[in-house]
Each structure stands twice: as structure tokens, then as C-alpha cells.
Amino acid sequence: MAEPLLDVRNLKIGAxxxxxxxxxxxxxxxxxxxxxxxxxxxxxxxxxxxxxKSTIGLSSMxxxxxxxxxxxxxxxxxxxxxxxxxxGGLRKLxxxxxxxxxxSAAASFNPxxxxxxxxxxxxxxxxxxxRAEAEKRAVTFFRKLGLPNPETFGNRYPHQVSGGQLQRAxxxxxxxxxxxxxxxxxxxxxxDVTTQIxxxxxxxxxxxxxxxxxxxxxxxxxxxxxxxxxxMVLRHGKKVEYGTTKQIIEDPHEDYTKALVxxxxxxxxxxxxxxxxxxxxxxxxxxxxxxNFDVLxxxxxxxxxxxxxxxxxxxxxxxSTLARVITGLLPPSAGxxxxxxxxxxxxxxxxxRDDLRELQMIYQMADVAMNPRHTVGTIIGRPLEFYFGLKGxxxxxxxxxxxxxxxxxxxxxxxxxxELSGGQKQRVCIARALAAKPKMIICDEVTxxxxxxxxxxxxxxxxxxxxxxHVAYLFxxxxxxTVKAIADSIAVMYRxxxxxxxxxxxxxxxxxxDYTDLLLSSVPEMRLGWLEEVIAHRKMESxxx
Amino acid sequence: xxxxxxxxxxxxxxxxxxxxxxxxxxxxxxPLDLAVGGVWEDPSSQYWLGTDTIGRDILSRLIxxxxxxxxxxxxxxxxxxxxxxxxxxxxxxxxxxxDQILSRIVDMMMAIPSLIVALVILSVLPLNLTVLIxxxxxxxxxxxxxxxxxxxxxxxxxxxxxxxxxxGEGQGWVIFREILPNALSPLVAEFGLRFIFAVLFxxxxxxxxxxxxxPLADWGGMVKENKxxxxxxxxxxxxxxxxxxxxxxxxxxxxDWVLGRTTSLKGGRGG
Numbered sequence: 001m002a003e004p005l006l007d008v009r010n011l012k013i014g015a016x017x018x019x020x021x022x023x024x025x026x027x028x029x030x031x032x033x034x035x036x037x038x039x040x041x042x043x044x045x046x047x048x049x050x051x052x053k054s055t056i057g058l059s060s061m062x063x064x065x066x067x068x069x070x071x072x073x074x075x076x077x078x079x080x081x082x083x084x085x086x087x088g089g090l091r092k093l094x095x096x097x098x099x100x101x102x103x104s105a106a107a108s109f110n111p112x113x114x115x116x117x118x119x120x121x122x123x124x125x126x127x128x129x130x131r132a133e134a135e136k137r138a139v140t141f142f143r144k145l146g147l148p149n150p151e152t153f154g155n156r157y158p159h160q161v162s163g164g165q166l167q168r169a170x171x172x173x174x175x176x177x178x179x180x181x182x183x184x185x186x187x188x189x190x191x192d193v194t195t196q197i198x199x200x201x202x203x204x205x206x207x208x209x210x211x212x213x214x215x216x217x218x219x220x221x222x223x224x225x226x227x228x229x230x231x232m233v234l235r236h237g238k239k240v241e242y243g244t245t246k247q248i249i250e251d252p253h254e255d256y257t258k259a260l261v262x263x264x265x266x267x268x269x270x271x272x273x274x275x276x277x278x279x280x281x282x283x284x285x286x287x288x289x290x291x292n293f294d295v296l297x298x299x300x301x302x303x304x305x306x307x308x309x310x311x312x313x314x315x316x317x318x319x320s321t322l323a324r325v326i327t328g329l330l331p332p333s334a335g336x337x338x339x340x341x342x343x344x345x346x347x348x349x350x351x352x353r354d355d356l357r358e359l360q361m362i363y364q365m366a367d368v369a370m371n372p373r374h375t376v377g378t379i380i381g382r383p384l385e386f387y388f389g390l391k392g393x394x395x396x397x398x399x400x401x402x403x404x405x406x407x408x409x410x411x412x413x414x415x416x417x418x419e420l421s422g423g424q425k426q427r428v429c430i431a432r433a434l435a436a437k438p439k440m441i442i443c444d445e446v447t448x449x450x451x452x453x454x455x456x457x458x459x460x461x462x463x464x465x466x467x468x469x470h471v472a473y474l475f476x477x478x479x480x481x482t483v484k485a486i487a488d489s490i491a492v493m494y495r496x497x498x499x500x501x502x503x504x505x506x507x508x509x510x511x512x513x514d515y516t517d518l519l520l521s522s523v524p525e526m527r528l529g530w531l532e533e534v535i536a537h538r539k540m541e542s543x544x545x
Numbered sequence: 546x547x548x549x550x551x552x553x554x555x556x557x558x559x560x561x562x563x564x565x566x567x568x569x570x571x572x573x574x575x576p577l578d579l580a581v582g583g584v585w586e587d588p589s590s591q592y593w594l595g596t597d598t599i600g601r602d603i604l605s606r607l608i609x610x611x612x613x614x615x616x617x618x619x620x621x622x623x624x625x626x627x628x629x630x631x632x633x634x635x636x637x638x639x640x641x642x643x644d645q646i647l648s649r650i651v652d653m654m655m656a657i658p659s660l661i662v663a664l665v666i667l668s669v670l671p672l673n674l675t676v677l678i679x680x681x682x683x684x685x686x687x688x689x690x691x692x693x694x695x696x697x698x699x700x701x702x703x704x705x706x707x708x709x710x711x712x713g714e715g716q717g718w719v720i721f722r723e724i725l726p727n728a729l730s731p732l733v734a735e736f737g738l739r740f741i742f743a744v745l746f747x748x749x750x751x752x753x754x755x756x757x758x759x760p761l762a763d764w765g766g767m768v769k770e771n772k773x774x775x776x777x778x779x780x781x782x783x784x785x786x787x788x789x790x791x792x793x794x795x796x797x798x799x800x801d802w803v804l805g806r807t808t809s810l811k812g813g814r815g816g
Contacts, residue, residue, distance in 0.1 A: 327711055348711065356713040369704040373726035386712060436712075 003079055004036035005180055005213050006060055012072035013055050013064065013237075030055055030237040032073065037230075039180070042207060042214045044228030044245070046221055046260070048451035049422075052237040057183045057217045061098045062090055078180065095122040099174035103186040105166035109158040116154025119173040128177055141172035144209060145202040164195035168202050175210055182207075183215045188223060192314035193478060197522045200226060201535050219451065221260050222524035225249050226531040233257050246528060259453055261526060266459060266485040270504045273489070276341070277302035278439050278472050279326070284335030286325050295321045297496045299335070302489075303440065306470040310483040310504075312519070313493035319476045322493070323442045326474070327361060340439055357387045360433035364445035366425035370417045376403075376428050377413040383435040402431040405468070406461060423454035427461065434465065440472040447482060459486055480523045484508070492516050548802070555798025562792050566611040573605040578760045585771075585779040594784050598770050603784050610762035610785065615792075617678055617757070618743035624682030625743075626736060629689025634720045634728070636690075637697035638706075648694070651687045659684040660749065667755045677756065681746060685739055692735055696728040730804055737800020741793045748789055764789050 013030035030052045037043045045053040059070055062082045074081050082093055094100075099122070102108045110118060119141075120134035129137070135154070142150035145168040158166060167187055174182045187203065188196040204227045207214050218224050224231060224245075231248040233240040233256065241254045252258045279302065286296040295318050303309040311319045324330040326337060328348030337344045340358060345351050363369035370379050380399050384390040390398055396413075403412055406427040417425055426446060433441050443462070447455035463486055466473065477483060483490060483504075490507040492500040492515065500507055500516045512520065521534055548556070565572055574593075575581050580600040581592070588595045594603040636644040654662075663680055670676045700706065701724065709723050748765025750756030757763040767785035774781045 329707070329711075351713075353713055356711065361708065361711055363704045363708070365704065369708055371705045371723055371727070374722075383712060386714065432708075 004076075005039045005078060006037040006215075007076040008036070008056075008060070008073070009034050009076075010073040011056065011059060011070070011075065013052070013059060013068060014071040015068045017067075028071070028237065029068070030059075033234070033237070033239050034073075035232055035239070035242065037181070037213055037215065040211045040213055041230065042216055042228045044224035044231040045215060045217045045234060046219065046224050046231060047234035047240075048219060048453065050236070051234040053217045053219075053234050054185055055237075056234070057185055057215050058100075060181065060183060060215060061094050061100065063094070092126070095126050095177055095179075096128070097179055098181045098183065099177060099179045101167075101170050101174045101182060101184045101187050104190050105170045106158070106163060106190075108170065109166060111158050113157075114154060115156055115158065115161070115169050119154060119169060119176055122173070122177045126177060134176065137176050137178075138172060141175050141206065142169075144206055145169075145172055146198065147172075162195070164191055164199050167191060167199050171199075171203055171206060175206060175212065178210070179212060181213045181215070183217070185217045186219070187216075189218065189220070193480070193522045194314055194518055196223070197524075197531070197534065200524075201531060203227065204531065220524065221249070221452075222526040222530075225526060225528060226524065233260065249526060249528065266456070266463065268463060268486055271304070271307050271488045273302070273307075273503070274304045276305070278305045278340055279303040279474070280336075280338040281322075281326070282336045282338070284322075284325060284332045284337065286321060286330055286332040288330065294333075295496050296325060296332070299498055301491045301498060301501055303472050303474055304488070305439065305472055306466060307488040308466070308473040308475050308486050310475045310477060310487035310490045311493060312477060312480060312483055312490060314478055314519075316495075317493040318496040319478075319493050320444055321496075323361070323444050323474070323476055326442060327359065353387070357383075357436045358439040359442070360436050360438040360440070361442045361444065362426075362429050362433050362446050365449055366422065366429050367417070369429050370425065370432075372417055374416075375413070376415050376417075376420075379417075379428060380431045380435050383432060387436055398435070402435055405434065405465065406431045421454075422450055423457060426450065426458055430458075430461065430465070434469060434471075437469075438471055440474065442474045442476070444476045445478070446475075448477065448479060455482075462486065480520065492519065551798045552802035555795045555802065558791060558795030559799055562611055562788075562795070563615065565608050566615050569608045569612050573602075573608045575602040575605040577601075577606060577609040577762055585774050585777070585781055587779075595779075595781055597767070597781050598774065603767075603781060606762045606767060607764070607785060607788055610764050610767055611788070611792075613674075613757050613761055613763045614744060614747060614765075614789075617674060617681070617747050617763075618740055620678045621681035621685060621747075622736060622740045622743045624678060625685035625689050625739060626732065628683065629686035629691075630693040630725075630728075630732060631720070632686075633690040633693025633695075634697045634724050635716070636694050637701050638716060638719055638724070644694075647690070651690050654684070654687045655691075659746070663746075663750060664753070664755060667750070672755065672758055674757075677747070677750070681743060685743060685746075689732075689735065689739065693728065693732065696731050697724050700724050700727050734800050734804035737796050737803070741796055744789060744792060 010032045011030055011034065012028060012032055014026055014028050016024050016026055018024050033056060035043065045057060047053050055068060058065065059075055060077065062075060062085065064070060070083060075083055077093065077097055085093060116135065116138060119138045120131065123129050123134040124131060138154055139150050142153045147153045147165055147168055161169065171187070184203065188199050191199060200223065207227070216224055216227055228245050230243065231245050232242045233248065235256055241248065241252065241257045248257060249261060252261050281299055281301050284296060284299045285294055287294045299322060301309060311322060313319050321330065325332050328344065328346065328351055331346035339355060344355060377399055380402055381395050384395050384398050399413060400410070408424060408427055420428065447458050450458060459482065462473065465471065475486060487504045489503050491498045492507065494515045500513055524530065578601065581602050582596040582600045584596065584598060584600050586592055586596040592602050592604070594607065597603050597606065632647050636647045663684060666680050667676070706719060706723050709719050747756050747763065748768070751763050751765035752769045757766055764785040768782050771782035
């Protein structure tokens with residue numbers, strides 16, 4: 001066997017953490033991980049947040065993010081231990097041999113320089129070629145990555161291109177110096193699902209054509225299955241399982257990997273609409289103050305008691321604005337909202353207390369949805385006190401009941417949000433909403449900031465609570481897997497309009513309109529060759545047109 | 546969190562000042578207003594810090610003067626914080642016209658130097674402690690308003706504030722229970738600073754003859770009484786000046802420590 005390009009042996013990485021109110025503490029975040037990567041191969045690193053995948057990826061450039069240090073082990077690139085390199089040697093390594101593609105392209109580009117300047121910067125600084133040659137290379141990559149007008153694309157500034165294009169430009173930037181290894185750190189995570197597929201296909205093709213090796217870091221197993229030759233599953237800084245992509249997807253050995261593969265296996269039977277919807281939205285149009293553009297156009301949807309309406313769409317489609325209109329934070333310019341048989345005031349401040357109580361909301365970021373200076377007891381107890389006047393022992397008892405309902409134990413009542421995990425935080429937010437005994441809860445992307453397994457737990461909990469409390473959910477999400485798992489009816493939104501609306505089985509069954517078709521076919525499936533099939537299918541269709 | 550050396554020094558000195566102010570009648574070796582020795586005597590075993598322009602014991606007057614100085618500064622800073630923080634939070638939470646009106650009033654007040662405003666007002670109104678505290682408190686509240694509004698603006702856009710509004714909570718809960726606990730640490734640090742400015746301000750006013758009136762003693766007034774001694778090489782005026790400086794430094798040491806402590810509280814904004 002040829003000498004591997006990247007050989008990581010028993011890598012240990014440590015960091016210093018500063019727990020609130022306590023002295024700093026040294027912890028180990030990667031516990032002796034070893035792997036090798038051959039020339040031209042792609043290794044997928046997968047795991048939930050905190051698994052150490054980005055940290056391991058960056059260690060192949062001998063780099064540690066703020067406060068992170070490599071404490072043990074060896075990292076060989078092209079046969080030499082890069083952890084022993086001096087400053088000049090590292091500088092040559094980064095950019096010549098190993099390059100990096102970051103998650104948020106929008107935050108990583110310098111807004112004051114054109115794309116071309118930034119794409120060829122490494123080549124020029126490292127003296128790899130002259131400007132003319134570098135620009136030629138860049139244009140070649142722009143073309144290969146399917147960017148529009150490759151000859152002039154580089155003249156634009158970062159704000160003049162879309163997020164997906166920017167992510168492809170960053171891939172071009174990483175490939176331009178012709179490195180041996182590229183580290184992709186969640187390159188498609190921040191993109192909409194319809195954009196993700198194009199970027200994914202472009203990256204895959206570029207990797208194949210240039211023969212570069214890659215580390216592909218992501219938390220989405222379905223995505224990595226499309227691009228990687230091998231997959232390493234990580235958890236808590238340890239290797240859980242390593243194997244070929246085929247083996248990991250089709251025959252996982254470890255329980256954790258099995259759970260990752262079978263995620264979103266929730267069974268949910270669709271319920272039939274009732275004659276009296278709890279929420280009826282009729283012809284609602286809305287715009288933000290000071291703009292002359294309707295963000296919501298003529299929306300009409302119903303939500304039935306004890307059921308779930310999923311509102312799906314990509315970012316900017318107006319789904320969160322719909323939530324703001326329903327809660328009254330953004331008064332609609334036209335249309336009617338009827339809730340539990342009575343018409344709701346447009347303005348939130350003009351609403352009756354019962355309307356406020358019966359319509360609760362759960363937010364995407366549980367971190368900022370809870371006051372960091374309040375204990376769990378105060379957070380859940382306040383609605384009880386505010387709406388029902390509960391005090392003292394009665395309140396405490398009810399808080400405990402609610403904590404039991406969200407499957408959290410006794411010890412949590414005096415904890416602060418900072419002392420909870422991401423999933424626990426979201427559970428407390430659910431309990432706060434339930435405390436008001438609502439008829440309906442708006443769930444705004446409640447699982448999208450969570451790791452897949454944790455998100456699964458939250459969805460199961462929500463479904464369970466729906467059975468017990470008979471509460472209706474308006475579930476806003478961009479994740480179609482979630483929709484399939486929990487919805488009774490679905491509204492697909494695109495540019496402020498509902499383009500498709502009906503029961504789950506109707507919406508998810510052909511014939512589709514163009515947008516729904518695009519959306520549905522863009523959701524990565526957990527099998528090999530899915531990406532090629534979709535791309536081939538789309539090419540055929542566009543050729544047919 | 547452990548006490549740092551600077552915090553220990555700050556707390557000890559501040560405590561010393563406060564305790565000696567509280568227990569002045571028992572600690573002071575001589576009465577406040579009795580000429581006990583010659584004019585501008587040098588420090589001696591009898592008069593530890595010497596005597597002043599009419600032969601009163603400087604140490605005794607410093608101790609009594611601390612009473613007035615600290616009380617007036619504390620009272621006016623508390624007033625400034627209550628007013629400034631409340632209106633600052635209100636402006637941030639309400640926004641719109643409320644914010645515009647409050648902010649413009651504050652801009653107007655800040656456009657004129659506070660010392661000039663204070664001098665004008667104090668020369669019209671009767672000179673007593675209450676008036677002094679109110680004038681200083683209101684003038685100082687403009688600075689607190691600025692800070693409180695800026696801090697609250699950041700907090701008011703958080704989802705938990707929106708959640709409280711959606712619950713139907715009144716302005717009071719939003720301001721005092723949602724925003725105040727999260728805005729406390731920058732405000733506490735600012736309190737230390739503003740308290741010192743109040744001490745300096747009242748000393749300035751007294752020096753100019755519009756602050757604390759004789760026979761009461763205060764540190765600024767004592768500098769004024771004894772400033773002529775400097776010409777003759779007498780250090781009497783430096784004693785109250787040194788007291789002002791020492792109080793300023795020690796309170797700031799404590800404020801620094803409190804800031805460090807509160808920010809690292811559970812759920813605080815970073816360490």
C-alpha cells in the first residue's frame with residue numbers, strides 16, 4: 001500500500017474551559033483518535049456537536065481554535081510530522097498542501113475585496129504561480145463548480161452573490177493552490193436544502209476531477225454518504241466506528257451509528273381534519289413597516305384541534321413572519337385570523353389574556369428564549385402564577401408535574417438555563433408553553449439547532465404531549481424529514497405564498513408543482529448514489545424541456 | 546470567587562471610611578467645630594493630622610466631613626440610578642415616541658455642562674442637603690440613562706423578552722424581572738464610578754461655596770478653607786484632598802471586583 005497522505009496517530013487535544021464562578025479547568029476534547037487518508041480519497045467525519053470533528057479536522061493543518069491545543073499524538077502529512085513544524089513550515093503547509101473550507105462563507109469572506117482577489121490570494125502569497133495563471137485557474141474552477149458567468153464572476157463582491165455561490169467560491173479558493181488535502185467543515189449546513197444539493201454536487205465533482213483528498217466534516221449522515229469513501233463516526237472525542245461508506249450506511253455495527261442511521265423513524269398516523277379548526281387564517285397579507293413589499297401574500301390555512309400543521313419552506317419564504325402575524329407582533333395589513341371561534345385582534349397588545357394564554361410559542365434558540373438569570377422553577381412557574389394565580393406549594397407541585405411531563409427529574413427546579421444541555425433547554429421551553437394550558441403552540445424551528453438524536457427525542461415528546469394535552473401545533477421548519485415525522489397537514493411556502501396546502505398524504509403525493517418537487521427531491525436520502533440519481537434526473541428533465 | 550488583593554484593599558479602605566463616618570462622634574478625638582489648637586499646626590501626637598485655618602483638629606473634621614460627603618454622594622448616586630435606569634429601560638422597551646422624547650430631553654440636559662447648571666440652580670434654590678442631593682441626582686441620572694438604555698436595547702431584542710410580552714406581561718415585569726437582572730453587572734460597575742463623580746462634584750461645589758455650608762464640614766469645603774495654607778508650606782489642604790483620592794480609588798477597586806464577580810455568575814455574560 002502506498003504511503004498515506006494524512007496519517008493521524010493517537011491524536012489528543014485539550015482545551016481550557018472557564019466554568020462560571022469556578023477556576024479554569026483543563027479538559028480533554030479528543031481522546032487518542034487515529035486514522036489515515038490516502039491520496040484522492042474522501043473521509044467523512046460525522047458526529048453531534050461537541051464530538052470533536054471540527055477540532056480533528058483542523059488538527060490536520062496543525063491548527064487549534066482559540067484555547068484549543070494539541071496535547072499528544074502525531075499528525076503526518078506527506079510523511080512528515082506537522083506538529084513539529086516551525087512557524088515558516090506551518091505557513092507553507094497551510095495553503096500549499098492543506099486548505100480549508102469554512103461553514104459560513106458569508107462570514108468568512110472579506111466584504112471589501114472582490115471574490116477573485118480572495119480566491120487567488122493564497123496562490124500569490126505563497127508564490128505558487130503568477131497572477132495571470134492564478135486567475136486562469138480560478139476561472140476554470142468557477143466553471144467546474146457551475147458558477148454563472150465564470151469569466152466575470154470573480155469581479156463581484158461577496159454581497160453580490162448568493163449564499164450557495166459564495167460557498168462554491170470558497171471551494172474554488174481552497175482548490176486554487178492545488179493542495180493535496182482540503183478540509184471541508186460543514187460546507188452545506190448553513191444552506192437551504194434546495195441550494196445544498198447543487199453545492200454538494202459541485203463539490204463532489206470538483207473533488208473527483210482534481211483528485212484531491214478531502215476531510216468532509218458534517219453532522220448529517222445522509223450528506224456525507226453522498227461524497228465520502230470512508231466514514232468515521234465520532235462521539236465525545238472518541239472514535240465510535242470507522243468503515244467504508246457502504247458498510248456504515250447499510251450495516252452499522254455500533255448502537256450509536258445505528259441510531260444515527262435510523263434517525264427520524266417516528267411513526268405518526270395522519271389525523272383527519274375536523275369541522276371546527278382551532279386556528280383559521282383567511283387571506284392574510286402582511287408587510288414590514290417602512291417597506292413596500294408584501295412578505296406574506298394572501299395566506300389561507302387552517303389548523304385543527306390536536307393536530308399538526310407543518311409550514312415548510314426555505315429561508316426567506318415568510319414562515320417565521322407568519323408566526324409573527326399570528327402572535328400579533330406584526331399586525332397584518334389585510335385578512336382575518338380566527339382563533340378558537342373568535343376573531344383575534346391584529347395587535348398583540350390589544351388581545352385578551354385568554355387569547356394570549358391559549359396561543360403559546362416555542363422558539364428555535366432555547367438559549368435566548370429563557371432569561372439566563374431565572375431558574376427553571378421561575379421560568380415554568382411564571383405562566384402558572386400569571387394566568388392561574390398559582391402560588392406556593394400548589395405552584396411548586398404543578399411545576400413538578402410539568403417537569404415530569406417533559407421527562408426531566410426533580411433536581412432541575414433550581415437550576416439555571418446555563419446548567420442545562422441543549423435538549424433540556426428546549427424541554428423547559430416546552431414546559432413553559434404547556435404551563436399555560438394552550439390550545440395551540442407555534443413551534444418555530446424548534447429542532448433545527450439540536451443534534452439529530454436529541455431532536456428526535458424532542459419530536460417524540462411533542463407528539464406524546466399532543467396526545468395527552470390535545471394541543472395543536474403550527475410547526476415551522478425547513479426540514480422535510482421532520483415534517484414527514486409529525487405533520488397531519490402541510491403548507492409549503494415560497495416567496496411569501498402558500499404554493500401547496502393540504503393533508504400530509506396529499507401534499508407528499510404526486511403530481512407535484514415545480515417548487516414542491518424541487519424541495520422534496522432535494523432532501524438528502526440515506527443511501528449511496530442518491531445524489532447522482534437526482535442530478536441525472538434533473539439533467540434529463542431540463543433536457544426534456 | 547476569591548477576593549483578589551486589590552479587592553481586599555478596596556473593601557478594607559471603603560469599610561474604614563464608612564465605619565468612621567458612621568461612628569464619627571465616638572471616634573473623632575475632638576468635636577467638629579471647636580478650635581483646639583493654633584492655626585495650621587503641624588501633625589503631632591496631639592493632633593494627628595495637624596490643625597486647620599482656625600485651629601480645629603483636621604482629623605476630627607475629616608471624620609465628620611466623611612459623614613456628609615459619603616451620605617450626600619451615596620444618596621445622589623442612588624437617586625441618579627433609580628431615575629436613570631428606570632427611564633433608560635423604559636425608553637428601550639417602549640421605543641418609538643417614548644424613546645425619542647426621553648432621549649432628546651437627556652441630550653438637552655447633557656448639552657449644558659452639569660457644573661454650570663448646578664451652579665445656576667443652587668444659587669436660586671435654598672441651600673440645604675435635600676436640594677443638593679436632588680440637583681446632583683437628577684443631573685447625574687442623564688449619564689445613567691444613556692448606559693441603561695444602551696444595555697437594555699441589547700436585552701430587549703432577546704427571545705425571552707418577546708416571550709414575556711407574548712405572555713401579556715406588563716411593562717413592570719419586563720423591566721424589573723426580565724431586563725434588570727441581566728443589566729445589573731454593567732450598572733453596578735457604573736455605580737462605583739458615578740459615586741466617585743458625585744464625591745468629586747460635591748467637593749467641587751463646596752470648594753466654590755455652593756455645596757455643604759458651614760458649620761458642617763465636608764472634604765471639598767475643607768480644601769477650600771485651607772487652600773491658603775499651601776502658600777505658607779502648610780499641608781492642611783492636602784489632607785482632605787488625599788481623603789477624596791483614597792475614597793475614589795478604594796470604591797473603584799470594589800466596583801471592579803463586583804463587576805468581575807457578577808459577570809461570572811451563573812448564566813452571566815461570560816467570564
